[in-house]
Amino acid sequence: MIKLTFPFNEDKIRALKVGDEVLISGVVFTGRDAVHKYLHDGGQLPPEVKLRDGILYHCGPVVMKQDDGSWKATAAGPTTSIREEPYQAQIIKDFGIRGVIGKGGMGDKTLAACKEFGCVYLHAIGGAAQVLADCIKKVRNVYFYEKFGAPEAIWEFEVQDFPAVVTIDAHGNSLHKEVFAMSQAELAKRL
Amino acid sequence: MSELQNSLLELIRRTSAEIPDDVNQSIIASLEQEKKGTIAESALKIINQNIQLAKRKSQPICQDTGSILFYVDCPVGFDQILFEETAKEAVKLATKKGYLRQNSVDSLTGKNDGTNVGPGAPAFHFQQHRSPEVSVRLVLKGGGCENVGAQYSLPNEKLQANRDLDGCRKVILDAVLQAQGKGCGPGILGVCIGGDRATGYEMSKTQFLRLIPDRNPNPELDKLEQDILKTANELGIGPMGFGGKTTLLGVKICAANRLPASYFVSISYMCWAYRRQGVTLDADGKIGKWLY
Numbered sequence: 001m002i003k004l005t006f007p008f009n010e011d012k013i014r015a016l017k018v019g020d021e022v023l024i025s026g027v028v029f030t031g032r033d034a035v036h037k038y039l040h041d042g043g044q045l046p047p048e049v050k051l052r053d054g055i056l057y058h059c060g061p062v063v064m065k066q067d068d069g070s071w072k073a074t075a076a077g078p079t080t081s082i083r084e085e086p087y088q089a090q091i092i093k094d095f096g097i098r099g100v101i102g103k104g105g106m107g108d109k110t111l112a113a114c115k116e117f118g119c120v121y122l123h124a125i126g127g128a129a130q131v132l133a134d135c136i137k138k139v140r141n142v143y144f145y146e147k148f149g150a151p152e153a154i155w156e157f158e159v160q161d162f163p164a165v166v167t168i169d170a171h172g173n174s175l176h177k178e179v180f181a182m183s184q185a186e187l188a189k190r191l
Numbered sequence: 192m193s194e195l196q197n198s199l200l201e202l203i204r205r206t207s208a209e210i211p212d213d214v215n216q217s218i219i220a221s222l223e224q225e226k227k228g229t230i231a232e233s234a235l236k237i238i239n240q241n242i243q244l245a246k247r248k249s250q251p252i253c254q255d256t257g258s259i260l261f262y263v264d265c266p267v268g269f270d271q272i273l274f275e276e277t278a279k280e281a282v283k284l285a286t287k288k289g290y291l292r293q294n295s296v297d298s299l300t301g302k303n304d305g306t307n308v309g310p311g312a313p314a315f316h317f318q319q320h321r322s323p324e325v326s327v328r329l330v331l332k333g334g335g336c337e338n339v340g341a342q343y344s345l346p347n348e349k350l351q352a353n354r355d356l357d358g359c360r361k362v363i364l365d366a367v368l369q370a371q372g373k374g375c376g377p378g379i380l381g382v383c384i385g386g387d388r389a390t391g392y393e394m395s396k397t398q399f400l401r402l403i404p405d406r407n408p409n410p411e412l413d414k415l416e417q418d419i420l421k422t423a424n425e426l427g428i429g430p431m432g433f434g435g436k437t438t439l440l441g442v443k444i445c446a447a448n449r450l451p452a453s454y455f456v457s458i459s460y461m462c463w464a465y466r467r468q469g470v471t472l473d474a475d476g477k478i479g480k481w482l483y
């Protein structure tokens with residue numbers, strides 16, 4: 001288990017390889033379909049959203065307003081990442097993102113961008129909404145809440161020991177490709 | 192609130208927050224089987240933790256609370272219209288209380304009115320029987336796993352799958368290969384051989400009402416189920432597609448008559464967050480017993 005702590009600079013990220021289990025602590029920003037399309041279309045981010053050396057989390061959380069006006073994430077598992085494949089590489093490049101958390105893996109364009117710019121894909125456990133919400137110690141802020149609605153907004157979370165697995169590293173390796181090739185070969189033997 | 196609405200609300204809450212015992216046992220058994228220190232083991236540990244935590248907090252196991260599928264067995268003369276109306280109110284209330292996420296979108300406008308009620312949602316399947324008992328089963332079927340479901344039309348030249356059980360085996364295993372971990376595996380397959388495109392998928396989903404350890408009464412289908420389960424777990428896809436021994440927890444297959452011209456194999460994939468529960472109702476709509 002490797003502890004990965006904000007800021008996620010390039011050396012730390014390039015040292016990771018597929019199959020590594022990490023525990024992430026620090027600031028992460030959520031972003032899903034609406035945010036990706038917005039940034040890809042040239043949309044601007046508020047200055048507080050500092051993605052450089054940061055992590056983007058593909059997540060549409062359930063966040064409840066507390067009596068004191070603060071927010072609390074009550075369910076926060078990953079959403080399927082492949083929908084962002086058309087946009088992700090460009091966003092990694094333009095914003096200097098070091099890590100993308102999601103589920104299901106991503107494609108060749110993202111793989112190439114991870115290698116070129118020093119980024120990794122971090123696979124969280126799909127469906128583990130409660131365990132992962134428990135890792136969110138604080139909701140620091142929310143952006144585009146009105147514009148995109150709660151699940152699609154950019155949430156700024158402070159996480160502690162958020163578990164994930166490196167399935168695309170910065171060296172051109174993909175655990176998804178490896179497992180697919182291996183399982184395909186195993187299946188061929190059994191048909 | 193009527194007794195019936197109250198009972199259905201509790202059925203929804205429990206289905207969303209608590210995995211049925213047979214599924215839980217199956218996940219624990221597979222956790223013990225995975226090699227110690229592997230990612231597969233860690234993934235199953237987190238899944239198991241999540242199941243316990245959701246139950247303790249009475250919170251949704253997964254934030255995608257899924258398509259809401261009601262299966263109702265009822266006597267002749269049962270008021271189905273009243274049942275549907277009451278169930279829709281219970282769904283709205285369950286959504287307000289956070290047992291269900293605001294999860295239903297108008298396909299034309301893209302609007303989510305936050306009620307989980309609309310055309311086709313929730314879905315109802317009524318079946319009459321000759322006993323006086325009313326039983327209601329509920330399945331919450333996630334979207335990620337629904338996306339990896341597949342329907343094959345045999346013969347399939349690419350997979351060299353003919354119109355026989357071996358052909359069925361080939362396409363079902365192909366679906367497992369294509370799904371990898373994307374349906375939040377380890378998964379459970381519900382399969383229907385035959386039928387038309389609509390009834391095939393519909394019947395494949397009724398297989399999720401079965402218990403994981405049960406056996407198919409039809410010896411040929413039983414053999415196919417056991418074979419696919421064993422073979423799939425030899426492929427090394429593992430939990431979440433990270434690699435490992437547990438790719439599937441169960442395989443459930445039924446058959447329906449088909450037209451001479453068609454031969455469909457319809458495969459539905461259920462994620463590990465396998466939410467199914469059921470109750471019997473008395474004449475006032477009060478819960479008699481829990482079915483899983």
Ligand code: SF4
Nearest residue numbers: 127253333335375462
């Ligand atoms: S596939 Fe299942 S576990 Fe995964 S996100 Fe969807 S509902 Fe949750």
